[in-house]
Amino acid sequence: MKLTVWTYEGPPHVGAMRVATAMDGVHYVLHAPQGDTYADLVFTMIERLGKRPPVTYTTFQARDLGADTANLFKTATREACDRFRPDAIIVGASCTAELLQDDPGGLARTLGLPVPVIPLELPSYQRKENWGASETFYQLVRAMCQAEVAPPRADRAGRPVCNILGPTALGFRHRDDVAEVRGLLASLGIAVNVTAPQGARPTDLARLPEADFNVVLYPEIAAVAARWLERSFGQPFTRTVPIGVGATRDFIREVAALAGVDPTPALDDEHSRLPWYSRSVDSTYLTGKRVFVFGDATHAIAAARIAREELGFEVVGLGTYSREFAREVREAAGQLGLEALITDDYLEVEACIADLQPELVLGTQMERHIAKRFRIPCAVISAPVHVQDFPARRSPQMGWEGSNVIFDCWVHPLTMGLEEHLLTMFREDHEFHDAAGPSHLQSEQPRESKPAVAPVSDLAWSGEAETELAKVPFFVRGKARRNTERFARDRGLSVITLETLYDAKAHFGR
Amino acid sequence: MTAAAAIACRDAAPLAILRERGQREVFCGLTGIVWLHRRIQDAFFLVVGSRTCAHLLQSAAGVMIFAEPRFATAVMEQRDLAGLADTHDELERIVARLIERRPDIRLLFLVGSCPSEVIKLDLASAAARLSVRYAPQVRILAYSGSGIETTFTEGEDACLAALAAELPASEGASTRSLMVVGALADVVEDQLRRIFAELGIGPVHFLPPRRCADLPPVGSGTRLLLAQPFLNETTRVLEGRGARRLSAPYPLGADGTAAWLAAAARDFAVPAARFEAVIRPARERARRALLPHRDRLQGRRVFLFPDSQLEPPLARFLAGELGMRIVEIGTPYLNTRLLDAELPLLPAETLVSEGQDVDRQLDRCRAAAPDLVVCGLGLANPLEAEGFTTKWSIELVFTPIQGFEQAGDLAELFSRPLLRRARLEV
Ligand code: SF4
Ligand code: SF4
Numbered sequence: 024m025k026l027t028v029w030t031y032e033g034p035p036h037v038g039a040m041r042v043a044t045a046m047d048g049v050h051y052v053l054h055a056p057q058g059d060t061y062a063d064l065v066f067t068m069i070e071r072l073g074k075r076p077p078v079t080y081t082t083f084q085a086r087d088l089g090a091d092t093a094n095l096f097k098t099a100t101r102e103a104c105d106r107f108r109p110d111a112i113i114v115g116a117s118c119t120a121e122l123l124q125d126d127p128g129g130l131a132r133t134l135g136l137p138v139p140v141i142p143l144e145l146p147s148y149q150r151k152e153n154w155g156a157s158e159t160f161y162q163l164v165r166a167m168c169q170a171e172v173a174p175p176r177a178d179r180a181g182r183p184v185c186n187i188l189g190p191t192a193l194g195f196r197h198r199d200d201v202a203e204v205r206g207l208l209a210s211l212g213i214a215v216n217v218t219a220p221q222g223a224r225p226t227d228l229a230r231l232p233e234a235d236f237n238v239v240l241y242p243e244i245a246a247v248a249a250r251w252l253e254r255s256f257g258q259p260f261t262r263t264v265p266i267g268v269g270a271t272r273d274f275i276r277e278v279a280a281l282a283g284v285d286p287t288p289a290l291d292d293e294h295s296r297l298p299w300y301s302r303s304v305d306s307t308y309l310t311g312k313r314v315f316v317f318g319d320a321t322h323a324i325a326a327a328r329i330a331r332e333e334l335g336f337e338v339v340g341l342g343t344y345s346r347e348f349a350r351e352v353r354e355a356a357g358q359l360g361l362e363a364l365i366t367d368d369y370l371e372v373e374a375c376i377a378d379l380q381p382e383l384v385l386g387t388q389m390e391r392h393i394a395k396r397f398r399i400p401c402a403v404i405s406a407p408v409h410v411q412d413f414p415a416r417r418s419p420q421m422g423w424e425g426s427n428v429i430f431d432c433w434v435h436p437l438t439m440g441l442e443e444h445l446l447t448m449f450r451e452d453h454e455f456h457d458a459a460g461p462s463h464l465q466s467e468q469p470r471e472s473k474p475a476v477a478p479v480s481d482l483a484w485s486g487e488a489e490t491e492l493a494k495v496p497f498f499v500r501g502k503a504r505r506n507t508e509r510f511a512r513d514r515g516l517s518v519i520t521l522e523t524l525y526d527a528k529a530h531f532g533r
Numbered sequence: 534m535t536a537a538a539a540i541a542c543r544d545a546a547p548l549a550i551l552r553e554r555g556q557r558e559v560f561c562g563l564t565g566i567v568w569l570h571r572r573i574q575d576a577f578f579l580v581v582g583s584r585t586c587a588h589l590l591q592s593a594a595g596v597m598i599f600a601e602p603r604f605a606t607a608v609m610e611q612r613d614l615a616g617l618a619d620t621h622d623e624l625e626r627i628v629a630r631l632i633e634r635r636p637d638i639r640l641l642f643l644v645g646s647c648p649s650e651v652i653k654l655d656l657a658s659a660a661a662r663l664s665v666r667y668a669p670q671v672r673i674l675a676y677s678g679s680g681i682e683t684t685f686t687e688g689e690d691a692c693l694a695a696l697a698a699e700l701p702a703s704e705g706a707s708t709r710s711l712m713v714v715g716a717l718a719d720v721v722e723d724q725l726r727r728i729f730a731e732l733g734i735g736p737v738h739f740l741p742p743r744r745c746a747d748l749p750p751v752g753s754g755t756r757l758l759l760a761q762p763f764l765n766e767t768t769r770v771l772e773g774r775g776a777r778r779l780s781a782p783y784p785l786g787a788d789g790t791a792a793w794l795a796a797a798a799r800d801f802a803v804p805a806a807r808f809e810a811v812i813r814p815a816r817e818r819a820r821r822a823l824l825p826h827r828d829r830l831q832g833r834r835v836f837l838f839p840d841s842q843l844e845p846p847l848a849r850f851l852a853g854e855l856g857m858r859i860v861e862i863g864t865p866y867l868n869t870r871l872l873d874a875e876l877p878l879l880p881a882e883t884l885v886s887e888g889q890d891v892d893r894q895l896d897r898c899r900a901a902a903p904d905l906v907v908c909g910l911g912l913a914n915p916l917e918a919e920g921f922t923t924k925w926s927i928e929l930v931f932t933p934i935q936g937f938e939q940a941g942d943l944a945e946l947f948s949r950p951l952l953r954r955a956r957l958e959v
Contacts, residue, residue, distance in 0.1 A: 024581075024607045024623040026630060033588040058561020058680030062758040063911030073918030075911065082557045085650070085681040099556065106892060118583035119681070121612070147583060263647045279887035323719045396601075 027371045029389050031344035034130055035145035035155025036117045037062050040414045042159040042244075044192035044434040046078040048110035049163070052100045056125050056235045057082040064101040069410050070193050079103040081120075093125045097134060097401035104136050111139045111225040112160065118147035130325035139225070140467065141166045143519025151367070153243040154347060158189055160220055161248040167228035168255070182214045183282035186234045188242035188249055188260070190221035195322065195406040197221060198413075202238060203422035206267065207275060207504075208238070210289040212284050238280040240264065240421070243319055243345055247405070265421045266297050266325035267429070268333055295423040297430045301334055309434070315340040317364065317372055317390055320348030321520065324355045324418070326404045329429060331359065340364060340379050342372065369393075380501035383437060388412075400436035400503070404429075433471070483506050483518045491524055506531045543564060548876065548885050550867065555890025558911055559840060559865055560593065560927075561680030562688025564645065564702055566836035567594045568601040568690055568738030568931060572716045573741050575639040579631060580678070581624065581656060584916040593927075603638075605631065609648055614856030622660055628673075636670055641743035642692060672701065672745065684865040686763040686841045686930065689716060690957075700774070703752035711737045712749055712776065714768070718933035719743065725784075725936060727795065731811045733789040734801045740767075749778050758797050760873050760935060763842040773793070782874045783846040784806060784935040786854045788803035791875070802884060815937035823854055824939025831856035833951070836898050838908035839863035839889050840926040845908070847929065849878045857942055859883050860903045861892065892905040905951060922950045 030036075036053055043064055046252055053059070060080050061179035064073045081099045083092045104112060128142025142164050145155045187204060189199035198221075205215060213400040216234040217227045231237075237252060237260035239245045249260040259281055272290060275417040279286035299308060314336045316326045320343045330336040341356045342364025343349070349365045356363035371394045376384060384394040384401040388409045403412065404420075419425040437530035484492070488507075496505045504522075510527035511519050562584055579584050587606035607627045612618045624643075632638060643656045649673030656675035664673040676695040678688035693714065703710065711734055713725065720737055729737045755776035757768060762783055772778065782789050785954030787854045791812055797806045831866075835857045837844045845863045851857040859880060867887040869876065871881065881883075886894065891912075898906060898917070904915055905925045913923040924947055934943040 024609055024613055024618070024627055026627045027584075027600065027606045027608045029591055030584060030587045032584075034584040036585075037588065056561065056680035057557040057559055057684065058563065058647070059585060060556075060558050060587060060911060061560055061564075061592055063558070065592050066911070067912075067914040068910050071914060073914060076917045080556055082555075085679075088651070088681065102892075118585045119651060122651045123649060132536070146611070147585070148609060148614055151584065353708045479682065 029388060031367050031387060032152035034118060034147050035150045035152060038152040038155025039115060039143055039145060039159040040076050040078055041156050041191040041193050042220045043113060045220040046223050049077060049080045050103055050107045050109035051110050052103050052112060053078055053080050053117055054096050054125060055080045055117035059117050064443055065462060066192060069408060070413055073136060075407055087095050091252045092123055093130055096125055096127055100131050101134055102364055111141060112136060112144055113141045115143035115145055117133045121147050126426045140167055153345060157246045157247050159243060161251060164228055164231060164248045165251060167225050168231055182212055183212045183284065184234045186216050186237045187218040188237050188239050191244055193408060195408055195412055196418060199417045200421040201420035203419040203424055204240060207289060209421050211284050221286055232259060242321055252335055264321050264325060266425060267329040268297050268426045269328060270325060274388035293423060295426040297333055297426040310335045312382045314383045314385055315341045315376055315379055317342045317386040319343060320345040320352050322405035326344045327355055327359060334461050340375060340521060341380055382504045397525060402433045402436055429507055482511055485518060487521045488519050488524045548879060548883050551884060552885040553886055553888040555893060557889045558891040558909060560685040562678035562683025562691055563589055564593050564685055565678060565688030565692060566590060566604045568716060569689060573745060574641065575637060575744050576637060577638045578605040578642045578644055580604055580646055581649045583648045584608050586646045620654055620953060621659055628663055632671060633763050641671055641673045643675040645679055647679045647681050650677060650679045650681060667683060690764050690766050693740060694770045697767050697770040700748050700751045703750035703754060707754050709754045710738055711756050713756055713760060714740045714759050715762050717739055717857045721933045721936050722940065724938055732798055732803050732808065734797055756800055759871065762846055765868055765871060769817060780874045782878060785846050786850040787816050787823060787937060787940050788854055788938050789850055791816050799881045819937040820941035821945050823831055826944035827855050827950040829951060833904040834858045835905045836860040836901060836903040837862050837914065839865045841908055841930050842866060843929055845872050846875050849875055852880050853878060860901045861886055904946060922954050924950050
C-alpha cells in the first residue's frame with residue numbers, strides 16, 4: 024500500500040479513455056462500478072469537451088457480484104454497439120472489475136459484433152495513466168494495421184510523407200503543439216499522412232504504414248507504437264521533441280534528414296523571440312536563478328535544457344513521475360551533475376523542494392500547490408492538467424511559438440529585474456514590503472505572510488540574525504537561510520549569529 | 534395559519550414512478566469526503582482503495598481545495614492483492630505515518646472502496662484494533678464509500694451512521710433534545726441555532742459536529758430533524774438508540790424552511806403565536822429574495838437527472854415556490870420513508886425516475902426539450918453544446934442552500950444559467 028495525497032497520473036483506463044476520446048469512431052466499453060464514471064468530468068470540465076467521452080460503463084453494484092456481472096458486461100457491449108455504431112470497440116476492466124476476472128475480451132468475442140473488438144489488458148494495480156494510453160494506442164495500431172500494405176511512400180505532389188503520433192485528449196497543450204509541428208513540417212515541404220490518435224478514425228490507423236517516417240511528439244504515449252511500426256514496416260521515427268529553441272532546431276535537422284530534404288529554409292525561418300529576449304539586458308536578473316524541474320519525462324527533460332541553455336538558469340533539481348522513462352531523466356540529470364528524483368509520491372517532491380529552496384519551480388499542477396505554500400514562484404510545464412491548461416488562445420509548448428510561450432510563462436511569475444533591486448533598497452517602505460509581492464502579480468500573491476510549512480532546522484538562529492534575515496527579500500530568503508545553515512554546519516557552529524549570516528553571504532556571494 | 538399549511542397540499546394523486554437499471558452516471562460515496570473533511574475540522578479520511586479512488590477524489594475536489602486536504606488514499610498495489618504483503622500491517626504502517634505527519638487529527642475514518650470490499654478487507658476490525666493503539670488521542674472508525682454499495686451522498690450517510698453508533702448515551706433519557714442531522718455549512722448552522730434559541734427549543738445538537746470532541750448525546754428523548762433526505766442508515770442507527778424522527782419537508786426555500794422548523798416547534802410545544810413572531814421576519818425576507826427569480830423561472834420546464842437524492846425536495850421547491858414545471862425528477866433512490874412529508878407536496882402525476890439508464894434518460898430529455906436541465910458534471914457541457922441550459926447539480930451539495938437566508942441563493946443557482954444564456958449574444 025502506498026499513501027497518496029495527490030496523484031500525478033490517473034489509473035491506466037483513464038489513459039485508454041484519452042485515446043478513445045481523441046479518436047473518432049472508437050467506443051470503449053469499460054467494466055466498472057458507477058463511481059468510475061467520474062472520469063467523464065475530467066474531459067467535459069477540465070478540457071471543456073462539448074461531447075461525452077465515448078465510454079459505456081457497466082456500473083455493476085454489490086448485488087450483481089454474486090449474480091452475473093459477465094452478462095451485464097455483454098448486454099452493455101451489445102447495446103453500446105447498437106446505439107453508437109462505432110468502427111471499432113475497445114473493451115477492458117477498471118481496477119474493481121479486474122478483481123472479478125470476467126475477461127471482457129473473451130466475453131466480447133462471443134457476441135459476434137460486426138466491428139473489430141480490441142481487448143485491453145491494463146493492470147490497474149501496477150500501471151498508470153500514461154502507460155494505459157500508450158498500450159491502448161499500440162493495441163489499436165496493431166489491430167488496425169494487420170493487412171499487408173504496399174506503402175506509396177510519397178504523396179501525389181511527390182513530397183515526402185510522415186505521420187504525427189502521440190496527441191490525445193486531455194494532453195498538456197497537445198491541441199496547439201500539433202498545429203505548431205504541422206507548420207514546421209510544412210515549411211520543410213513534408214506532407215502529413217495521418218495524425219493519431221487525435222482526430223483519427225480506426226481506418227486512418229490502417230493507413231499509417233503509407234508514410235515514410237513517424238514524428239513522435241509524446242514518447243510517453245507513442246514510442247511503443249512507433250517502435251512496432253519501425254519493426255513491422257521499416258518506418259523510422261523522430262527522437263527529438265521540439266520543445267525549446269535548441270530542440271526545435273535539432274528537430275528540424277532530424278526530420279529533414281529522415282525526409283531527405285534541406286533543413287536550411289526552415290532553420291532560416293526561425294521566428295522565436297526567446298533568443299533575443301534572453302539576451303536583452305532586462306533578462307540579466309534571470310542569470311543563475313535556481314530552478315527545480317519536475318513533470319512527465321518529456322517535458323521535464325525539455326524544461327531542464329531550456330532553463331540552462333536558453334534562459335541561463337541554474338537547474339538545482341530534476342525529476343519525473345514517469346517511471347517508464349526514468350533512464351532518460353537520470354541521464355539528463357547526470358549531465359547537469361544532479362541525481363534525478365524519480366517518484367510519484369507528492370510528499371517526496373514537496374520535501375525535495377523544501378530542502379532545495381529553489382527560486383522558481385517548473386512543475387505540474389501539484390507543484391503549483393507546493394510552491395504556493397512555500398511562496399516560491401512557479402510555472403506549469405507538464406500534465407497533470409488543470410482547466411487553465413486549455414487556454415482559449417493558442418498556447419503551444421513546441422516549435423518557435425512554443426518557445427515564446429515558454430519564455431513568457433516562466434518569466435512572468437518572477438519578480439522583474441529592476442523591481443528586485445528596489446525591493447532590496449526600500450524594504451522598509453510600508454507599501455513595498457514582501458507580503459505585497461511583485462507588483463504585476465498582485466492578485467496571485469498568497470495572503471498568508473509565513474509559509475505554511477516552515478523549514479525544519481537543527482540550528483538555532485540568534486534573534487538579531489533572524490531579524491536581519493527577514494530583511495532579505497522573500498524570493499531569495501529561502502536561499503539565504505539555506506546557504507547560511509550549510510555554512511554554519513560545515514563549520515560545526517550550532518548558533519547562527521549576525522556575523523555568521525554575513526560570513527556566509529560573503530562566502531557564497533555570486 | 535401554520536407554516537406547514539402555507540404549502541399547498543396535493544391531493545393523494547399518485548406520482549408516476551419509473552424504475553430503471555442501466556448505466557448510471559453518478560459519483561460513488563467517496564465523494565462525500567470532499568465536504569465532510571472540511572465540516573469535521575479535526576477529522577481525517579483515509580480511503581483504502583485504488584489509484585482510481587485517489588483520482589476520483591482529486592478530480593471531484595479539483596480546484597476547490599485551497600488548504601491541504603484532510604484526506605488521502607492508501608493505494609493498494611499488486612503485492613497487497615497477491616498476498617505478498619499483509620494488508621493489515623501495511624495499513625498500520627500508513628496510519629502511523631499519517632498520525633505522525635498530522636498530529637492534529639482526533640478522528641480518523643478508514644473508508645472502504647470497491648476494491649477493498651471485493652477482496653473483503655475488514656476495515657471495521659482494523660479500525661477497532663487501531664483505536665486501541667491510538668486511544669485516547671485518536672478515535673478510529675470505518676465506513677464504506679464504495680461505488681458498489683453507495684451512490685454519491687450515501688457516503689455521507691455511511692459516515693454519519695458510523696459516527697451515530699459512537700455517540701454517548703444521553704443522561705436522563707427522558708430529557709428532550711433536538712438533533713439536526715446532516716452536514717450543513719457553518720453559516721447555516723449558526724443561523725439555525727439562533728432561530729431555535731429564539732423559539733426556546735433546546736438543547737440543540739448538530740450531527741456531524743464541527744469538532745469530534747463535541748459528539749452529541751443520543752437517547753429516547755432525542756428528536757431528529759433531518760437536514761438532508763439521504764440519511765437513511767444514520768436515521769436507522771439513531772432510532773435504534775431511542776431517538777425519534779420528526780417528519781418534515783427539508784429546509785429548502787422560504788416555505789420549506791418554515792415547515793421544517795414548524796415540525797420541531799410542534800414537537801417542542803412552541804405556541805403558534807410565538808412561532809409566527811419568531812420566523813416571520815426571516816420568512817418574509819426569504820420570500821422577497823425569491824421574487825426576482827420567480828419572475829425568471831415561472832412556467833419554465835425543468836428536468837432533473839439523478840445525483841444526490843436531493844432531487845425530490847428541490848423539485849418541490851422549484852414547483853411550489855418558483856412556479857417551475859417539472860418534466861422528470863431523477864433520483865438514485867426514492868426513499869419514501871424519509872420523503873414522507875415531501876412527496877405529497879409534489880404536483881400530481883409528476884414523473885419520478887429511480888435508478889438510471891443514462892442514454893435512455895438523455896433520449897427522454899432531448900425529446901422533452903426542457904428549459905433547464907439539472908445534471909452532473911459529466912453531462913453538463915455536452916448538453917450545453919447541444920443547446921440545452923444546464924445547472925450542474927454538485928453545486929447543490931457544495932453550496933449552503935438550506936434555511937431562510939439561503940433561499941434566494943438557492944433560487945439563483947437555477948435562474949443564473951437562464952439569465953446567462955439570455956445575455957450572451959455570441
Ligand atoms: S466507484 Fe469504487 S473503485 Fe471507483 S472510485 Fe468509487 S470506490 Fe473507488
Ligand atoms: S504563467 Fe500563466 S499561462 Fe503560464 S503556467 Fe502560469 S498561469 Fe499558466
